[in-house]
Amino acid sequence: MLFLDNLGIRNMKKSDADLLQGTLDLLILKTLALESMHGYGVSLRIQQMSKNVLRVQQGSLYPALYRLEQQGLIAYEWGVSENGHKAKYYSLTKAGQRRLKDETASWDRLSSAVMRILQTT
Amino acid sequence: MLWRTLINLRFRELFRRKRFEKEMDDELRFHLESMIKSNIQAGMTPKEAQRAARLAFGGVDQIKDDCRDTRWMHWLDEFWQDLRYALRMLSRNPLSALITVVLIAATIGLLCAAYAVLDAVVLRTLPVPHPEQLVVINPTAQIDSSIYDVLQRERQNISQIFGLKSLRLFGSAAGITRSFSIYGIKGDYFGAVGAVPQLGRFLAADEHDAVAIISDRLWRNEFAGAPDILGRNMKLGLSEVTIVGVAHRDFIAVEEPYLEWDAIVPSDIFCRALGIKRMPLQIVARLKVGKKAEEYEAQLNSLWPALLQATVPPNMTLKQWGEGIGPRAQVVSISHGINYVLTMQPSIPLAIYMIFGLSILIFLSGCLALVLLAIARSIKYQSQTAIMLAIGGGRWRVQRPFVLEILILSGMGCAIGLAMAWWWSGLGNSFLPDSQSQFINWHVRIDGQVIKLALLMTMFFVGIVSWVTLIFGFGSISSRILQSGNSASRPNVRLRTGMLTLQVAISVLLIQCALSFISTYSRLLHIPLGFDSENLHI
Numbered sequence: 001m002l003f004l005d006n007l008g009i010r011n012m013k014k015s016d017a018d019l020l021q022g023t024l025d026l027l028i029l030k031t032l033a034l035e036s037m038h039g040y041g042v043s044l045r046i047q048q049m050s051k052n053v054l055r056v057q058q059g060s061l062y063p064a065l066y067r068l069e070q071q072g073l074i075a076y077e078w079g080v081s082e083n084g085h086k087a088k089y090y091s092l093t094k095a096g097q098r099r100l101k102d103e104t105a106s107w108d109r110l111s112s113a114v115m116r117i118l119q120t121t
Numbered sequence: 122m123l124w125r126t127l128i129n130l131r132f133r134e135l136f137r138r139k140r141f142e143k144e145m146d147d148e149l150r151f152h153l154e155s156m157i158k159s160n161i162q163a164g165m166t167p168k169e170a171q172r173a174a175r176l177a178f179g180g181v182d183q184i185k186d187d188c189r190d191t192r193w194m195h196w197l198d199e200f201w202q203d204l205r206y207a208l209r210m211l212s213r214n215p216l217s218a219l220i221t222v223v224l225i226a227a228t229i230g231l232l233c234a235a236y237a238v239l240d241a242v243v244l245r246t247l248p249v250p251h252p253e254q255l256v257v258i259n260p261t262a263q264i265d266s267s268i269y270d271v272l273q274r275e276r277q278n279i280s281q282i283f284g285l286k287s288l289r290l291f292g293s294a295a296g297i298t299r300s301f302s303i304y305g306i307k308g309d310y311f312g313a314v315g316a317v318p319q320l321g322r323f324l325a326a327d328e329h330d331a332v333a334i335i336s337d338r339l340w341r342n343e344f345a346g347a348p349d350i351l352g353r354n355m356k357l358g359l360s361e362v363t364i365v366g367v368a369h370r371d372f373i374a375v376e377e378p379y380l381e382w383d384a385i386v387p388s389d390i391f392c393r394a395l396g397i398k399r400m401p402l403q404i405v406a407r408l409k410v411g412k413k414a415e416e417y418e419a420q421l422n423s424l425w426p427a428l429l430q431a432t433v434p435p436n437m438t439l440k441q442w443g444e445g446i447g448p449r450a451q452v453v454s455i456s457h458g459i460n461y462v463l464t465m466q467p468s469i470p471l472a473i474y475m476i477f478g479l480s481i482l483i484f485l486s487g488c489l490a491l492v493l494l495a496i497a498r499s500i501k502y503q504s505q506t507a508i509m510l511a512i513g514g515g516r517w518r519v520q521r522p523f524v525l526e527i528l529i530l531s532g533m534g535c536a537i538g539l540a541m542a543w544w545w546s547g548l549g550n551s552f553l554p555d556s557q558s559q560f561i562n563w564h565v566r567i568d569g570q571v572i573k574l575a576l577l578m579t580m581f582f583v584g585i586v587s588w589v590t591l592i593f594g595f596g597s598i599s600s601r602i603l604q605s606g607n608s609a610s611r612p613n614v615r616l617r618t619g620m621l622t623l624q625v626a627i628s629v630l631l632i633q634c635a636l637s638f639i640s641t642y643s644r645l646l647h648i649p650l651g652f653d654s655e656n657l658h659i
Binding site: 038057058066069072086088 | 130178191
């Protein structure tokens with residue numbers, strides 16, 4: 001299991017940290033594109049979608065959510081969770097949808113390029 | 122629109138800080154409770170579930186701090202924390218703060234006052250278009266108007282020429298009789314200096330009527346700024362003149378910029394007011410574009426002997442005439458105001474430069490004293506700084522309160538220093554007798570340039586002290602400082618004591634110098650003249 005941990009980000013070089021942070025942002029945007037959900041839900045959904053390969057620590061998740069909100073890419077409203085508690089539900093804004101589209105395309109290009117290199121015999 | 126969303130967000134942040142904190146609490150609590158519930162569903166006891174969730178969740182305060190750091194206004198919160206910390210440090214060391222403020226204020230005040238005098242007397246150019254083109258002919262001589270008549274025809278090197286003469290005359294205006302500072306002019310004075318009137322008109326080049334232009338000061342003081350001033354009469358010596366214009370407040374006499382004038386009249390009226398036939402003049406010319414004072418001087422010297430010969434009065438010999446006016450022509454630039462007068466008195470600019478140099482030395486001494494103070498303080502706080510760094514504080518974050526502290530002290534010192542400079546800059550006129558001081562204005566002022574200099578010095582203080590703090594407060598930070606305790610810090614205590622002693626010694630010396638300076642001023646002001654100067658006029 002890979003931990004997207006903020007301590008890891010702190011201790012690594014800035015370029016690596018940027019890459020990891022960008023990846024986490026992309027994962028959060030993608031998760032919220034499917035439906036609005038609270039932070040705990042985002043964390044579970046990433047874990048489920050990655051089939052337990054990726055696990056987002058709270059120390060990385062919440063700063064990332066607040067950062068994306070600051071950038072106007074996601075918005076929130078308070079609602080009631082499935083177990084009846086008050087919860088903060090995040091959803092993607094139009095700017096967030098555009099950013100997700102751009103970042104997905106960029107990620108596709110990058111991963112395809114890396115894959116092509118790795119498959120070269 | 123993204124920008125509208127962002128502006129709304131920033132605006133809400135400013136006023137909903139408590140709500141932000143509460144929402145963050147609620148959100149993190151919800152997350153933790155959801156994890157506990159999930160653990161219980163997985164078969165753990167409530168106690169185990171809670172423990173496991175807390176372990177997995179990590180430090181809540183750290184997460185909160187990271188979330189706060191993402192906010193646009195987190196710097197405001199940090200600034201407020203730093204400010205409170207800096208103020209706490211200041212309140213713990215009031216004596217050190219007082220010495221620092223006094224040092225900064227004294228050095229800034231002294232250097233700014235010295236610069237203001239240097240600027241007024243030596244550096245500042247006349248407030249007229251292209252002041253570098255203005256020259257005066259034989260500045261120490263009073264030239265007869267007959268010579269002016271010849272010179273104003275010789276226009277190879279000059280575009281405009283005028284003559285003027287100042288004198289104090291008794292007269293009356295608005296029912297008040299007193300001594301007035303009057304200028305008599307010949308030629309296109311106002312055109313040559315590019316001035317426009319505040320009210321009415323200026324005098325024409327060939328004006329012969331009994332009219333006068335009055336200064337803004339006279340208009341406001343004697344006529345209470347009356348809007349119907351034009352057409353009113355005033356008496357000057359033997360003449361009665363009609364006021365036809367009011368000059369702007371910043372209009373100064375180019376040849377004597379330190380003189381507070383009251384009225385300007387045509388030369389004919391000036392002579393009539395004095396009861397004389399011919400008026401000796403100070404002649405000022407404006408050089409043509411590209412022409413130099415030396416070229417004009419060479420031209421005048423080529424015709425000077427013939428000029429003297431042609432204008433010598435019947436009751437004088439050529440030698441006497443030449444001695445009075447000058448055996449040869451001398452053309453001097455007046456672009457820098459009274460600086461040309463000082464070329465005749467080189468000891469005055471020398472004294473001003475020396476005072477300025479002395480002020481720079483005192484400024485450097487002040488810097489040295491501040492540096493020593495900063496070193497002593499850095500050493501004192503070394504252990505505290507080491508602890509802050511050890512628990513994860515960034516260097517800049519730890520140093521910020523120190524920078525803010527010196528910024529506050531320097532800001533206070535700068536404000537007090539500027540007030541001192543303003544007070545000192547007015548001392549120049551204190552040396553003049555009362556009868557003179559109303560006519561003399563050296564225009565020494567605390568203007569934008571002086572304020573810029575003060576701010577520059579302030580930033581220099583902040584920069585140098587911050588640098589010293591960084592070097593001495595952070596440079597030698599190591600685990601040794603945290604581990605060694607008193608035994609390792611003993612040499613630093615000795616060094617700190619030595620630094621403080623040296624710093625106090627320099628401060629005492631500087632304050633003693635400043636007090637001696639002020640007491641010398643004070644003694645000069647009260648030197649008995651040996652006669653009663655009351656109501657005495659020259």
